[in-house]
Amino acid sequence: MTTSVLDDQSPVNLSDSPWAVETHGLTKRFGDNVAVDDVELLVPRGCAFGYLGPNGAGKTTLIRVLLGLTHADAGTMSLLGYPVPRHRDVALARVGAIVDEPRFHGHLTGRQNLEILAAARERAARGRIDGSLERVGMTHRADDRVSKYSMGMRQRLGVAACLLGDPQLLILDEPMNGLDPAGMHEMRDMILSLVSEGRTVMLSSHLLDEVERTCDAVAIVDNGKVIRQGPISELLAGASVEVNVECSSPERARTILSATALGAQIDVETSGLSIHLAAGTGRDAIAEINRLLVEDGIAVYRLQEVQVSLESWFLQVTSRLGESE
Numbered sequence: 001m002t003t004s005v006l007d008d009q010s011p012v013n014l015s016d017s018p019w020a021v022e023t024h025g026l027t028k029r030f031g032d033n034v035a036v037d038d039v040e041l042l043v044p045r046g047c048a049f050g051y052l053g054p055n056g057a058g059k060t061t062l063i064r065v066l067l068g069l070t071h072a073d074a075g076t077m078s079l080l081g082y083p084v085p086r087h088r089d090v091a092l093a094r095v096g097a098i099v100d101e102p103r104f105h106g107h108l109t110g111r112q113n114l115e116i117l118a119a120a121r122e123r124a125a126r127g128r129i130d131g132s133l134e135r136v137g138m139t140h141r142a143d144d145r146v147s148k149y150s151m152g153m154r155q156r157l158g159v160a161a162c163l164l165g166d167p168q169l170l171i172l173d174e175p176m177n178g179l180d181p182a183g184m185h186e187m188r189d190m191i192l193s194l195v196s197e198g199r200t201v202m203l204s205s206h207l208l209d210e211v212e213r214t215c216d217a218v219a220i221v222d223n224g225k226v227i228r229q230g231p232i233s234e235l236l237a238g239a240s241v242e243v244n245v246e247c248s249s250p251e252r253a254r255t256i257l258s259a260t261a262l263g264a265q266i267d268v269e270t271s272g273l274s275i276h277l278a279a280g281t282g283r284d285a286i287a288e289i290n291r292l293l294v295e296d297g298i299a300v301y302r303l304q305e306v307q308v309s310l311e312s313w314f315l316q317v318t319s320r321l322g323e324s325e
Ligand SMILES: Nc1ncnc2c1ncn2[C@@H]1O[C@H](COP(=O)(O)OP(=O)(O)O)[C@@H](O)[C@H]1O
Pocket: 030, 033, 035, 053, 054, 055, 056, 057, 058, 059, 060, 061, 062
């Protein structure tokens, strides 16, 4: 029953927003340092969303503001359609979060820790302990002391703690931090399965690769500002296209192509060229490169369009900022 946690003065009609998280002009300063700078964020429901940026970009601060752990200096925000801080209690009843490292009592078992946390939540939470432990694959270690857990197990127990509230939205701050490759793999699978149940997972990360593997959509943040956001596939479509050409006479090939209207940046490599075509360039440009070279008597051995990873795209977007400011 989705209405069970709503109290009589709850804004029931506000919860059908398509956004799990929505912010407008959200700003948080520490003195002169603008840690969250006029952020317009739209996190669609039912997806894994990455808040991606280098260390110090303002990811944790944004999450802390969303959760009401620190106040915003300007802007508005809502969680699951509920404006916060106005309706924070109703909103947070449906949100599970891990900020920084999950903290537990080391001398108690995983299960005992969950029992303490469940006691602070609504009555149904206690009944979810076993299911939550099972959900994160920790049933077999539930009765061991947390001090004996690996980092990966603590993270999983952290997710189990979130699940006590049967949240529609999980907000995880750097969930891959401190995990070994196997732990990252488990965390990724867990996030994907939470999303497949219809929950929204918003995670922050400085690990491009993990975000690319785990998330459907992303916001890229640098110096507190969101530079780009949207589905990863759409963002990549806006990246430049790289084409590798293996050919005879690379220098001459470059001269030929530079004289055309392709508008490409061309680097000469040992066995050919690496060509960066502008964003939105169609496949016809690749055929055109081939035609121009062959017509001028250059032997083309191989033409390959290189898949642009989120990482190279991220660097395209952020390096420019660092240099120009
Ligand atoms: N409590 C605080 N007091 C002063 N400055 C802070 C505080 N928390 C974060 N900052 C600053 O805000 C900026 C963003 O930090 P943070 O949100 O932790 O970044 P991220 O999580 O992306 O690494 C940094 O410049 C950091 O030094």
